[in-house]
Amino acid sequence: MANEAHFLSTSLPFLSFNKAVLPEFRQSKGLSFLVNSRISRSKQTRASMEMRGSGGPMTSDHSAVKIPHVLTVAGSDSGAGAGIQADLKACAARGVYCSTVITAVTAQNTVGVQGVNIVPEDFVAEQMKSVLSDMDVDVVKTGMLPSIGIVKILHQQLQVYPVRALVVDPVMVSTSGDVLAGPSILAVFREELLPMADIVTPNLKEASALLDGVKINTVSDMHSAAKLLHDMGPRNVLVKGGHLPDSLDAVDVFFDGEHLYELRSSRIKTRNTHGTGCTLASCIAAELAKGSSMLKAVKASKFFVETALDYSKDISIGKGPQGPFDHLMNLKHNSGRQVRFNPSDLFLYAVTDSRMNRKWGHSISDAVKDAVQGGATIVQLREKDIETGDFLEAAKSCLQICRANGIPLLINDRIDVALASDADGVHIGQSDMPAHVARSLLGPEKIIGVSCKTPEQAEQAWLGGADYIGSGGVYPTNTKENNRTIGLDGLKTVCLASKLPVVAIGGINISNAHAVMEIGVPNLKGVAVVSALFDRECVLTETRKLHAVLTEATAAAAAAAK
Numbered sequence: 001m002a003n004e005a006h007f008l009s010t011s012l013p014f015l016s017f018n019k020a021v022l023p024e025f026r027q028s029k030g031l032s033f034l035v036n037s038r039i040s041r042s043k044q045t046r047a048s049m050e051m052r053g054s055g056g057p058m059t060s061d062h063s064a065v066k067i068p069h070v071l072t073v074a075g076s077d078s079g080a081g082a083g084i085q086a087d088l089k090a091c092a093a094r095g096v097y098c099s100t101v102i103t104a105v106t107a108q109n110t111v112g113v114q115g116v117n118i119v120p121e122d123f124v125a126e127q128m129k130s131v132l133s134d135m136d137v138d139v140v141k142t143g144m145l146p147s148i149g150i151v152k153i154l155h156q157q158l159q160v161y162p163v164r165a166l167v168v169d170p171v172m173v174s175t176s177g178d179v180l181a182g183p184s185i186l187a188v189f190r191e192e193l194l195p196m197a198d199i200v201t202p203n204l205k206e207a208s209a210l211l212d213g214v215k216i217n218t219v220s221d222m223h224s225a226a227k228l229l230h231d232m233g234p235r236n237v238l239v240k241g242g243h244l245p246d247s248l249d250a251v252d253v254f255f256d257g258e259h260l261y262e263l264r265s266s267r268i269k270t271r272n273t274h275g276t277g278c279t280l281a282s283c284i285a286a287e288l289a290k291g292s293s294m295l296k297a298v299k300a301s302k303f304f305v306e307t308a309l310d311y312s313k314d315i316s317i318g319k320g321p322q323g324p325f326d327h328l329m330n331l332k333h334n335s336g337r338q339v340r341f342n343p344s345d346l347f348l349y350a351v352t353d354s355r356m357n358r359k360w361g362h363s364i365s366d367a368v369k370d371a372v373q374g375g376a377t378i379v380q381l382r383e384k385d386i387e388t389g390d391f392l393e394a395a396k397s398c399l400q401i402c403r404a405n406g407i408p409l410l411i412n413d414r415i416d417v418a419l420a421s422d423a424d425g426v427h428i429g430q431s432d433m434p435a436h437v438a439r440s441l442l443g444p445e446k447i448i449g450v451s452c453k454t455p456e457q458a459e460q461a462w463l464g465g466a467d468y469i470g471s472g473g474v475y476p477t478n479t480k481e482n483n484r485t486i487g488l489d490g491l492k493t494v495c496l497a498s499k500l501p502v503v504a505i506g507g508i509n510i511s512n513a514h515a516v517m518e519i520g521v522p523n524l525k526g527v528a529v530v531s532a533l534f535d536r537e538c539v540l541t542e543t544r545k546l547h548a549v550l551t552e553a554t555a556a557a558a559a560a561a562k
């Protein structure tokens, strides 16, 4: 294995630069030559392919699970902000398998591109064949295609091994301004690559280059460019306006041949934008591989990039002007988090209601004290009709009770009250500010819960950095007006789609809590209740009863799972 892993060497030149593009690359000093260790590699690959083809153990495994698969055909970025490395991270973040065909190896960092070494065309072809002949690729995404021959190879291979979609990011210039595919390649991009593409995603410079230098300075110019590019053959066009002068928003123009859409998102002020184009295209490919429509894939990808940029705006990697960002959004979101949220805290989630407390003559802090003593594992103050000052005072006194009992206290809707009282977090709904904005305001250590009725909302909550979701109304309720009931089936659908732990809410009480917990989905961690605890004379007794029911239900579920 050691000799096979030996890929870089100083002896044999693997390839000289392609003559057509040579002048456009900056020559680097002391470039390593790629050495040919192909013979033993390809033998091994062929051997394993033959084994699969002959119906060996791999092909007879009927229980195998198909995972959405993107193949990226792109260049390697040693700084790992863009290129193949960005594609791998983006696909991983979107839950999709990503295989790779490397077209060029670049030496680059946050300062710029110091060197480029193109992989020989026959070896690009060999990589492509290895993957496409063996693996069930759904979508191919292209990035840096540095020679005419490589574009032609892609064309041929996709004839032999058709895939569901081709996403073309027509990479020509890096974010640092270095040329990655020069003018000589434009003709083959126009004539062979674009007609094959299901979507092409140029930035303004690339769109202009593909359109013979036409000026694109306004959103209206972007509309015209999208239409002209569409005439070249791709099924869809996304012209990215990230570099549009004088624009407060980041506006992209999407054209599907019929309708033009302006897709806007807030412009994030950060130096960490290296690799956004690669990431966006990979994310679109990943969403298509999962079965999304094109417009939905584009919108989800734009939101993903915006969220990742927002999370990563303050990270510092490298000394140059263009830093990479954190695709997995962990550097800020998770690491350094001192008190990590424990999903089992969702077990018996008590949500207060001032109207009910008034009805029974309970103060908020007495009601919370009783719920905590009765076994509540987390408390949310949902005070819809009190003054801000009173809310803050209530939050401070309830916080003392909860802290003394080691129980988190969350504030419903009011991020300002959560910040001012130093509560443990917030619970926000779909009409409140997005989770990622709440996360920016609250920082990495606070708990954020989001109400979700659909798998899509659950995905957005996860992307936005939420810790859990609340899903319901499971049953009809009088506590929240005009609230759609999703039933046990709706709850189960959301739980199965959610990457976050879930607490069920809406009309849950001691008679039906067992049925809720019985749906048997591991990330359903508990129930959130208002009236079953607080619209009662004795909060302590009711909480104890519900705790007992939940304990019984969980024990029964554990026994059934054995």
Ligand SMILES: Cc1ncc(COP(=O)(O)OP(=O)(O)O)c(N)n1
Residues within 6 Å of the ligand: 349, 351, 380, 382, 412, 413, 427, 428, 429, 430, 449, 450, 451, 469, 470, 471, 480, 503, 505, 528
């Ligand atoms: C745990 C939990 N889940 C859902 C909700 C509902 O929040 P929201 O949709 O914002 O509605 P209001 O509670 O604000 O009326 C919740 N509060 N807690």
Ligand SMILES: Cc1ncsc1CCOP(=O)(O)O
Residues within 6 Å of the ligand: 472, 473, 474, 476, 477, 478, 479, 480, 483, 505, 506, 507, 508, 528, 529, 530, 531, 532
């Ligand atoms: C706040 C909320 N969100 C969805 S249903 C609901 C009300 C739950 O109250 P109850 O437990 O009294 O039905």
Ligand SMILES: [Mg+2]
Residues within 6 Å of the ligand: 412, 413, 427, 428, 429, 432
């Ligand atoms: Mg709310």
